[in-house]
Amino acid sequence: MVSPERLESMQKAWLHVLEAYRVAPADAFPVFDVLVAAYTARERHYHNLEHLGEMFKVVERLAGIVEDPNALRLAIWFHDAVYDARAKDNERRSGELAVDLLGPIGVPASTIDRIVGMIWATAHTADAPAGRDTQVLLDADLAIxxxxxxxxxxxxxxxxxxxxxxxxxxxxxxxxxxxxxxxxxxxxxxxxxxxxxxxxxxxxxxxxxxxxxxxxxxxxxx
Known part of the structure; x- marks a missing residue:
């Protein structure tokens, strides 16, 4: 469970990331609310905000090798946004959600493509992820x-x-x-x-x- 203070900190970090793409807080808040609702659903026992918080800590430790920190942080937010333990396409649907929510608020298409590619990699089916940020994302996801x-x-x-x-x-x-x-x-x-x-x-x-x-x-x- 994430404390109110930790949630507030995550919200501030979210706004800071989207500021890099000139997204106004009024546009950033609704997307944040959608993601928080997803990660705090009753069935989320592990794939929740605590998991995201632990991933962000790993990224902070690996900051020296990260190439696009803002895109990476958005990929973390969306990588488990859709999580149904009975489904086999959560990563694909999470990527689609990133497209649906980030495009309309002004995140560049090239950045969204990068984010979606990283999200899809979290299916952990590829032998050797090519991009360095993808490697960092996968390591953060498996840090547990x-x-x-x-x-x-x-x-x-x-x-x-x-x-x-x-x-x-x-x-x-x-x-x-x-x-x-x-x-x-x-x-x-x-x-x-x-x-x-x-x-x-x-x-x-x-x-x-x-x-x-x-x-x-x-x-x-x-």
């Missing part, structure tokens, strides 16, 4: 995998809540497949800083959750 053990455990539990409609055996099998896919990758993180600081811890967290999923008790359904 390298979190401290307690935070990772809460993340794993929250993901289970978002899939509470899936029977336990099916969830364990599907979640294990996701974890194994990450573990099979040559590296989880693209940027040097994230790789050095989080790669080993991320793999340890993934192996720990996988072992729990494969144990006789596994993860109980909610």
């Amino acid at each position: 995998l390298g979190a401290a053990e307690e935070r990772y455990a809460r993340y794993a539990a929250d993901i289970r809540k978002e899939y509470d409609w899936v029977p336990d055996a099916d969830y364990r099998a599907g979640r294990a497949a996701v974890l194994n896919r990450f573990l099979a990758a040559p590296r989880i993180y693209n940027t040097g800083i994230m790789f050095e600081e989080g790669e080993q811890r991320a793999r340890a967290n993934l192996r720990g959750e996988l072992a729990q999923l494969q144990s006789p008790r596994g993860t109980s359904a909610n």
Whole structure:
């Protein structure tokens, strides 16, 4: 849960980003309200404003290698704007929402194209993201995998809540497949800083959750 103070800070940062595109606050506020409503929906246990806040902290740490910080921050805001645990096209629809909401308020089409490309990359299906900002976005999105053990455990539990409609055996099998896919990758993180600081811890967290999923008790359904 994000405190009112943190939400106010996020709102100020949002206005600051859009000022770079000469978007007036009167036009920026309604879009912000739409995004906040999406990320605070009842079914959002992990893919919420806390997740965005953690991503923004990663971007701040990697600021020295970011090429287009404003476009990157907008991509973060929109990357999970559409999130339906039953759907397979959330990234595409999130990109479409960015087009629908950012175009009318004056964000340049070239910037929106860049934002949409980054959003689509968060499907984590490409082997090697080309752009540096895309690499930063993906590392920020996956930073939770390298979190401290307690935070990772809460993340794993929250993901289970978002899939509470899936029977336990099916969830364990599907979640294990996701974890194994990450573990099979040559590296989880693209940027040097994230790789050095989080790669080993991320793999340890993934192996720990996988072992729990494969144990006789596994993860109980909610």
